[in-house]
Structure formats: C-alpha cells, structure tokens
Amino acid sequence: DVKVTQSSRYLVKRTGEKVFLECVQDMDHENMFWYRQDPGLGLRLIYFSYDVKMKEKGDIPEGYSVSREKKERFSLILESASTNQTSMYLCASSLFRVGQPQHFGDGTRLSIL
Amino acid sequence: AQSVTQPDIHITVSEGASLELRCNYSYGATPYLFWYVQSPGQGLQLLLKYFSGDTLVQGIKGFEAEFKRSQSSFNLRKPSVHWSDAAEYFCAVGNFGNEKLTFGTGTRLTIIP
Numbered sequence: 001d002v003k004v005t006q007s008s009r010y011l012v013k014r015t016g017e018k019v020f021l022e023c024v025q026d027m028d029h030e031n032m033f034w035y036r037q038d039p040g041l042g043l044r045l046i047y048f049s050y051d052v053k054m055k056e057k058g059d060i061p062e063g064y065s066v067s068r069e070k071k072e073r074f075s076l077i078l079e080s081a082s083t084n085q086t087s088m089y090l091c092a093s094s095l096f097r098v099g100q101p102q103h104f105g106d107g108t109r110l111s112i113l
Numbered sequence: 114a115q116s117v118t119q120p121d122i123h124i125t126v127s128e129g130a131s132l133e134l135r136c137n138y139s140y141g142a143t144p145y146l147f148w149y150v151q152s153p154g155q156g157l158q159l160l161l162k163y164f165s166g167d168t169l170v171q172g173i174k175g176f177e178a179e180f181k182r183s184q185s186s187f188n189l190r191k192p193s194v195h196w197s198d199a200a201e202y203f204c205a206v207g208n209f210g211n212e213k214l215t216f217g218t219g220t221r222l223t224i225i226p
Contacts, residue, residue: 004156040122041218042203042219043203043216050212092157094212096212098209099164099165099207101147101159102214103159104157104158106154106156107154
C-alpha cells in the first residue's frame with residue numbers, strides 16, 4: 001500500500017510566521033501535489049511537482065511556495081502566514097502515468113491566529 | 114477546461130437503503146474518473162476509478178459507478194448502505210496529457226438508523 005505521511009495533523013501558528021508543511025511518500029511516485037480543502041469549495045490545487053526540483057503552479061499558488069529536493073519529499077511553505085490561510089492541507093502523490101489515481105495523506109489542519 | 118459538478122451538497126439515507134451520488138463532468142475528450150471517500154479528519158481514500166473499457170466499475174466497500182458518456186456522468190451507487198458509509202464523497206476527473214485532477218465540491222452523506 002502507498003503511504004503518504006504528513007508531518008503534523010494539527011498545527012497552530014501566528015500571523016506573519018514562516019510555516020513549513022512536510023509530506024513524504026514511500027512508493028517512488030514521480031508526482032506530488034499540495035491541495036487546500038475548505039468547506040463548500042472542495043479541493044483546490046496549490047502546487048504540484050512531477051520531478052525533483054520541478055514544480056508547477058496550481059489554481060491558488062499566491063502566498064505559497066514549495067520545495068522538492070528529494071523524490072520522496074514535498075514541502076509546502078507559507079512565507080508569511082495570514083489568517084486566510086487557515087485551512088486543511090492535503091498532500092497527494094501519483095505515478096507519472098496516464099490514468100493513475102492520486103494517493104492522499106491524512107491532512108494537516110492549520111490554524112493561523 | 115475540465116470541470117466536475119456534484120449537485121448534491123448533502124444527502125441523508127436510512128441504513129440499509131440504496132444510494133446514488135451524482136457526478137457530472139465537462140470535458141471534450143474521454144476523461145478518466147475517480148470517486149474518493151473522506152471520513153472526518155482523514156485524507157481521501159480511493160473507492161474506484163474508470164479509465165477505459167467496461168463502463169460499470171466495481172470498487173471497494175461494495176460501491177460501484179457507471180460511466181455514461183452520453184450524459185457526461187459518473188454516478189456512484191451502493192445497493193445497501195451501512196452506518197460506516199457516513200462520510201464525504203468526492204468525484205474527480207483527469208485527462209490524457211495532464212497529471213492534474215479536478216475535484217468536485219463533495220457530497221456529505223449522513224446515515225440514519
């Protein structure tokens with residue numbers, strides 16, 4: 001079974017802090033994704049990466065950056081956290097092959113005070 | 114651009130009753146389609162996928178879905194629901210040449226005794 005692990009289930013930070021969310025997958029997947037999930041809005045893609053050091057913006061990249069230095073690890077960075085970034089963040093991974101499903105971690109519920 | 118519509122925000126069914134959750138997609142070519150389930154506080158778990166071939170696909174936990182090209186639909190069904198099926202369900206669509214998925218806004222399922 002694919003295992004996608006997010007480093008924290010719950011996180012509380014203050015406005016203006018730099019926040020790191022970490023995600024690790026153990027199945028040698030090429031693709032990794034960061035989403036945020038808000039009630040009534042479903043999942044919205046923030047960034048994705050299809051290879052080490054490669055990244056593409058998703059639908060809502062503003063206020064976020066990412067880092068992928070190793071294949072198994074994909075980090076989401078909030079450069080200066082704001083209250084409107086309070087949300088559930090989900091990481092996913094998939095094989096670089098047509099039709100492959102994405103496999104999700106359990107999510108990080110981030111609160112910015 | 115591809116899009117997914119889940120017209121029902123919330124559905125309530127009695128335990129033992131049948132279930133159908135609706136999903137409509139918008140995309141010009143043949144898509145590939147997924148249904149995911151999310152229990153409270155958890156990530157998304159893959160229920161089933163349609164890639165090609167037989168339009169009726171079987172998934173885990175007794176779920177099935179039928180791809181109907183003429184109706185641009187991929188509805189999820191279960192003949193008899195269990196209290197443990199209470200969760201949020203997401204439909205997602207992808208297309209060839211694009212690693213990203215587009216998710217619907219979800220349908221929350223409540224089961225009553």
